[in-house]
Amino acid sequence: MNRNVILTSAVTGAGDTTAKNPNVPITPKxxxxxxxxxxxxxxxxxxIHVRDSETGGISHSTEQFREVMERVREADVDIVMNITAGGGGDWIPDALDPTRGGPGTDIQTPAERHAPVAELLPELCTLDCGSLNFGDMVYVNPADWLREHARLVQAAGVKPELECFDLGHVWFARQLQQEGLIDGDPLYQLCLGxxxxxxxxxxxMxxxxxxxxxxxxWAAFGIGRHQxxxxxxxxxxxxxxRVGLEDNxxxxxxxxxxxxxxxxxxSTIIENLGARVMTPAETRAHLKLRDPVTGSILGNTAGGDV
Structure with missing residues (x-):
C-alpha cells in the first residue's frame, strides 16, 4: 500500500451539478x-475548472482561471494548483444532421484547450488520453490531437496529469511517453465510474x-457513491x-x-489505513513540480511505498 498519499480536491468540474448542490462553486471567487x-x-x-458566472455552465476563460489562481495564492494557505485542459471535447450529434454538432456540443482545438495553461503556467494540468462515450455524448480526443496537446504541455514545462478513463487510454498514455512527448514522470489519474x-x-482499478x-x-477516483x-x-x-464536488x-x-x-x-480513511496525506510542499517535491514562486523544478523526496 501507499503510506504517503497525495490527496486532490476536484472542487467544481463542468457538469450540470450546480442546481443539485448549492455548495458547488460557480464564480471565480x-x-x-x-x-x-x-x-x-x-x-x-x-x-480546477471554471464556469460561466451567470449560468454555471462551461467556461474556458483564461481570465477566470487567472482570478482563481491569484485569489488562492494571495490566501494564507498552500495548495498545488492543477487546472483542467480537458474541456472542449463534447460532441452531441445533431438529431436531424448527425454530421453536425447539436446543442451542447463544445469542441476546441488542442491549442485552444492549452491556452490557459500556456498563459498561466500552473504546476499541473490535465491531459485526457482518449475518447469515450461519456453519458449521452462523445468525449472527443483523437490521437493526433493528443500528441499535439502533449507537445504544447511539454513546451510549457508543465507537469501533465494523464487522465485515463479506460484501459486503452493507459495504453496510449504509455505510448506518449515512449514517443518522448512526456518529460519525466507524469501523474496518471485513473478515472472510474x-x-x-x-x-x-x-x-x-x-x-x-x-x-x-x-x-x-498514479492516483484514482470514483464518482458518486463510489468516491x-x-x-x-x-x-x-x-x-x-481524489475527492471533491466535481465527482460526488x-x-x-x-x-x-x-x-x-x-x-x-x-483524510480520515487514509489515516485509518495507517497512511498520511502529503503536504503541498511534499507533493511538489515528490512529483518534481515547478515551484510557484521561483519557477525552479523541485527535487524528489521519498514517496509512498507499495
Whole structure:
C-alpha cells in the first residue's frame, strides 16, 4: 500500500451539478474559496475548472482561471494548483444532421484547450488520453490531437496529469511517453465510474494499475457513491486519491457535502489505513513540480511505498 498519499480536491468540474448542490462553486471567487477550504482541510492539490458566472455552465476563460489562481495564492494557505485542459471535447450529434454538432456540443482545438495553461503556467494540468462515450455524448480526443496537446504541455514545462478513463487510454498514455512527448514522470489519474468508461471497482482499478509503467506515480477516483471506497482502494493498491464536488455531491446518503468535508472524510480513511496525506510542499517535491514562486523544478523526496 501507499503510506504517503497525495490527496486532490476536484472542487467544481463542468457538469450540470450546480442546481443539485448549492455548495458547488460557480464564480471565480467561490471556486477560489473552495480551493482554500480544501487546503485548510488538508488537501495536497486543487483540481480546477471554471464556469460561466451567470449560468454555471462551461467556461474556458483564461481570465477566470487567472482570478482563481491569484485569489488562492494571495490566501494564507498552500495548495498545488492543477487546472483542467480537458474541456472542449463534447460532441452531441445533431438529431436531424448527425454530421453536425447539436446543442451542447463544445469542441476546441488542442491549442485552444492549452491556452490557459500556456498563459498561466500552473504546476499541473490535465491531459485526457482518449475518447469515450461519456453519458449521452462523445468525449472527443483523437490521437493526433493528443500528441499535439502533449507537445504544447511539454513546451510549457508543465507537469501533465494523464487522465485515463479506460484501459486503452493507459495504453496510449504509455505510448506518449515512449514517443518522448512526456518529460519525466507524469501523474496518471485513473478515472472510474463515468458512464461508459472504466467501472469503479477493485478489478478494474487493479487491471488499469497493472498496465502502468513500473514505479509510476498514479492516483484514482470514483464518482458518486463510489468516491470514498475508491479512496481506500487506491491507497491499498499503492496509489494516490481524489475527492471533491466535481465527482460526488454527497457526504453520505441524503447529506449534501462541501469540498472541505469530503477532504476531511477522505483524510480520515487514509489515516485509518495507517497512511498520511502529503503536504503541498511534499507533493511538489515528490512529483518534481515547478515551484510557484521561483519557477525552479523541485527535487524528489521519498514517496509512498507499495
Amino acid at each position: 467561490a471556486i477560489a474559496a473552495s480551493c482554500i477550504e480544501a487546503a485548510r482541510a488538508g488537501a495536497s492539490i486543487a483540481h 463515468i458512464p461508459w468508461g472504466a467501472e469503479a471497482d477493485t478489478e478494474t 487493479l487491471a488499469m494499475r497493472n498496465k502502468l509503467p513500473a514505479n509510476a506515480n 470514498m471506497p475508491m479512496v481506500a482502494q487506491a491507497v491499498l493498491l499503492g496509489g494516490h486519491a 455531491l454527497f457526504l453520505e446518503k441524503g447529506v449534501l457535502a462541501t469540498n472541505g468535508q469530503l477532504v476531511e472524510k477522505a
